[in-house]
Amino acid sequence: MSILTVTNLSLQFGGLKAVNDLSFSVERNSISSIIGPNGAGKTSVFNMITGFYRPTSGGIELDGTSLINKKPSHITTLGMARTFQNLRLFPNLSVLDNVKSGMHCRTKQAVFGALFRTKAQKEEERLIEEVANECIDFVGIRKFRMRAAKNLPYGQQRYLEIARALASKPKIILLDEPAAGLNFAEKQYLIELIRRIRDEYNITVLMIEHDMALIKQISEHITVIDYGEKIAEGTPTEVLNNERVIEAYLGKEEVV
C-alpha cells in the first residue's frame, strides 16, 4: 500500500516546465529514491510535496489526505518531515535547541503555560527534551549536544538535520541529497542510519540522491526523472540497466 501518491503533477515557471505530468507513488515502509540528472526537477518535486511550491496542476496525497494548497507547517503536522539540499539548520542555536524544533508541532503549550510555568507546561518541556535527546542519540551526535549547530563538523550537521526531522515524529521523511559532501566513512554511516530510521521507527524514506553506489545499496524502489518527466521506475537493477536512463545520464551514442 502506498503512503504517498503523486498524480499528474506539473509545475510551470513562466514558460519553463520544471515538472511535467509526473505520477509516482511511494510504498509504505519502503526506502525509495528519486534520481535524475542535474536540473531534472527533483528538488522542485520535493518542494511541491512539502508545500513550499504550489503545483500548477496535479495531486499529492499523504495517507489519503490531499496536500494541495496546504502550508508547509501544516504538512509537517500531518506527518511529513524533510531535510534540505543545502543544510538549513538554526546556526546559532545548540544542537539540542535545533532538535527541539521538531517537537513544536507535536506539543501545544502557549502563552499562558509559558508565563505561569504550569504543571502541564513543565511536563511538556520535559517530554520535548526527552524526545530531542532520543533523536540526538539516535543519529549519534550526543557529544555535540550543547554546541552551536554552525560549529559542528559538516557531516554531523547533516546528521543533525535528520535528527531534527525525526523529532517531528513523521510517517515519511524526505531527504534531499543527504550524502552530499560526505566522505566514504560518513556515507557508510548514513546508509546505516537510513536503514535504522526505517527498521526501528517504521518511517518511510524518500530521498533524492546523486550517489549511485549509495542508491544501489539502500534503495528498494527508484523513480528516474529527466526534464521534469518520469522516464523509468523500478528496482535499482532494473532502472540502472534501462536504456533511457543510461541515455539521460551519459547521452545518446551518435553516429557521425
Added chain:
Amino acid sequence: MIRKYKKQSLLLLTLIMFILPFFLNIYWLDVFTFVLFYVVLAQGLNIVVGYTGLLDLGYAAFFAVGAYTTAILMTTFQWSFWSTLPVAFLLAIISGIIIGTPTLRLRSDYLAIVTLGFGEIVRIVVTNLNITGSASGIYGIPRPSIGGYVISTQKDFYYLILIFAILSVLIVYRLGHSRIGRAWIYIREDEDAAEAMGINRIRLKLLSYASGAVIGSFAGSVFAVKMTAIAPLSFSFLQSVMILLAVVLGGLGSISGVVVGAALVIILPELLRGADDWRYLIFGVALVAMMVFRPQGIWPPQYETEDEDPNDETEDLDGSNTKAPEESPSL
C-alpha cells in the same frame, strides 16, 4: 561567574534597584525612572526584533497606544488607572495585529519601511484628532491610587515603573524560554526551515507583534500618569530609534543585554551633559565605535555552552565521529 550565580546576581540587582531612591537626588531619580521606562520598552521590542528578528522602526506607536488609551479614559471618562490597563492591553493586541498582518510576507528592509510608516501614521493621527488633544496633547491626567494611597511623588512613580520593569523582564524571560519563544527564535534563524519544522510562521509572527505591543503599551499607560501630560512629540520616530538602539546596543535577544542597553541609552547622554553642545556628537561616535568593534552587542545571548555532556557515551558506529575535529573548523 555571572552565569553560575545568576539567581543571586539577579536578586542583588533587584535589591539595589529597590533601595536606590534613598541615595539619589531628585534629578538622578528621574533619570533612573526613565531608564526603567526604557527597560520595559526595550524588553517589549526585544521580543519582536531580538527573538523573532523582525526589524520594527515604529515601536513608539505601541507606546502611544497605551499612553493615549490611559490618558483619554482617565480624563474624558474618569476611569481609574487600573481599569484602563485591560483596554490598553486589548488595543495593543489589535494594533499589533494591524501592523503585523500586512508585513507577514515582508523581510528586512521592506519590513522596516512599513513599520516606520505605521509609526508615523499613529503619530500623525494623534496630532490631528480632537479626542487626542491634537498637537498640544492631553494634560491634567489624574494620579493613580492603590487602596486609598495616591501615587504622586517621584519615588512612588519610580517604584511603580520598577514593578512594571521587573514584570516585563520576567514575562520576556519566560516567553523566551518556552515553546513559543523557541519558535520565535527559529523564525529569526531560518524562516523557511522553521516552517518546514511545522512552525506556523504567520501565527507566531502575529503573536510576537502582539506580545511586544502589549508590553510597550503598558509602558505608555504608566508614562501617561507619571507625566500627567502627553503630547505627540513623545512618540516620534526618534523615540522608536532610541528604543531600538537600546536593544541593538545591549544585544539582540538578550534580556540582560537589553537592560544594560536601556541604561546606557539614557544615562550616557546625562553623563555627557558637561560636554554641552558636544554631547550628542560624543554619544554618536561612541555608538558607531560600539557597532564597529562589538556588533553583537554588549551582552549578547548565549545559546551554546562549553560544558561537554558529563555522561558522554556517544557511540561511534563506524569510527568516523572520533575523527571529527574537536574544535570548530572556522568562525
